[in-house]
Amino acid sequence: MTIKMSAIALLSVAALSVGANARDQIKIVGSSTVYPFTSYVAEEFKATTGNPTPVVESTGTGGGMKIFCSGNGLDTPDFTNASRPMKASEFKICAENGVTDITGMMVGFDGIAVAQSKTNGAISLTKEHLFLALAEEVPSKDGKSLIKNPYKTWNEIDAKLPNRKITVYGPPATSGTRDSFDEMVMEAASKKLDAYGDKKGKYKAIRQDGVFVPAGENDNLIVQKLTKDTSAFGIFGYSFLEENGDKINGADVDGVAPTSENISSGKYPISRSLYIYAKNSHRGQVKGMDEFLKLYVDAKMIGQKGVLKTIGLVPMTEDELKKVQAAVLAKTKLTEAMVNKHTILP
Structure with a gap:
């Protein structure tokens, strides 16, 4: 009798658990x-389904991956936003912690804007200008x-640039925007400079003398800083430039303006894809996950005429969207091979 009662008690505890x-x-x-786009979908999800509004935190891509990959329990996040593909090292940590069934979704495209106060005239910078302004060491x-970076004003780098103090507010090391900037600007520019030796094409060390100011994960704070520190530049996603066009403008980079058309075509040299990753093990356990993904991937949300375009998302093509929709709805499992190819599609 005691054994039976114990078994019943254990089953009751399990059910309660x-x-x-x-x-x-x-x-x-x-x-x-990705935060503003996902937040918009979260509000629409609440309005159209009556489910609670999803909690969306802006932790930075690297910070988000760390939390997302920390475990598979329901005390961990269901999704993580990312402004770059998941890294192989992150995929490995996820697997080690039991997060082995993940589906990735491409949200669309974004450009990294180098913006300034509208009180300044138009300016055109090159990747090399940006590199020489921000690198810890320069030729x-x-x-x-x-040598240790001596540049204090932009005209010291190039006489055609203004005699203007170099100050750049940008993303911290945990940010996907920082990862993308490092790869597409710093490392790309160092490829052309023999002085870096075996670091040529790999150099991304940012100067630590106060010229580059890590401004946290809230890009709106950088926009606010630019309206006060009018000689400075800020580095952030294109959507924040789009939303604040009355206060700031974007510098041309390598002669190309940061516009939606130039980003979607790949002409703008600092363009990248945006993602959201889901734990398939949580789908079915957390109310509304499938419905949330179905809403997010809908053409009305992220398509060519989707509402997220109005707040700065650069949409993918219709063909690309159909492939992404199919992968998401089929719960396509992210594999190591896909991660190594920087894709969410098999």
Whole structure:
């Protein structure tokens, strides 16, 4: 009799435990760049389904991946936003912590804007200008060795640029925007400079003397800083430039303006894809996850005429969207091979 009662008691505890663990509110972390898009979908999800509004936190892409990959329990996030593809190292940490069934979704495209106060005139910068302004070490005048970055004003880098103090507010090291900037600007520019030796094409060390100011994961704060520190530049996602066009404008980079058309075509040299990753193990346990993804991937949301375009998202083509929709609805499992190819599609 005692054994039977114990078994019943254990089953009751297990049932209570399952009930206690089930959640009816979706939890999302990750990229500050993707944050406004996911937040919009979250509000629309609440309005159209009556479910609780998903909790969306702006932790940065790297920070979001760390939390997302920390475990598979329902005390961990269901989704993470990312302004770059998941890294192989992150995929490995996820797997080690039991997060082995993930589906990735491409949200659309974004450009990294180099913006300034509208009180300044139009300016055109190159990747090399940006690199020389921000690198911890730069080539000496003879180009044969590296020296600590001496540049204080833009015209010291190029006489055609204004005599204006170099101050750049940008993303911290945990940010996907920083990862993308490092790869597409810093490392790309260093490929052309022999002085970096075996670091050529890999150099991304940012100067630590106060010229570059890490401004946290809230890109709106950088916009606010530019309206006060009018000589400075800020680095953030294109959507924030689009939303604040009355206060700031974007510098041309390598002669190309940061516009929706130039980003979607790939002409703008600092363009990238945006993502959201889902734990398939939570789908079915957390109320509304499938419905949330179905809404997010809908053409009315992220398509060529989708509402997210109005707040700065650069949509993918119709063909690309159909492939993404199919992968998301089929719960396509992210594999190591897909991660290594920087894709969410098999």
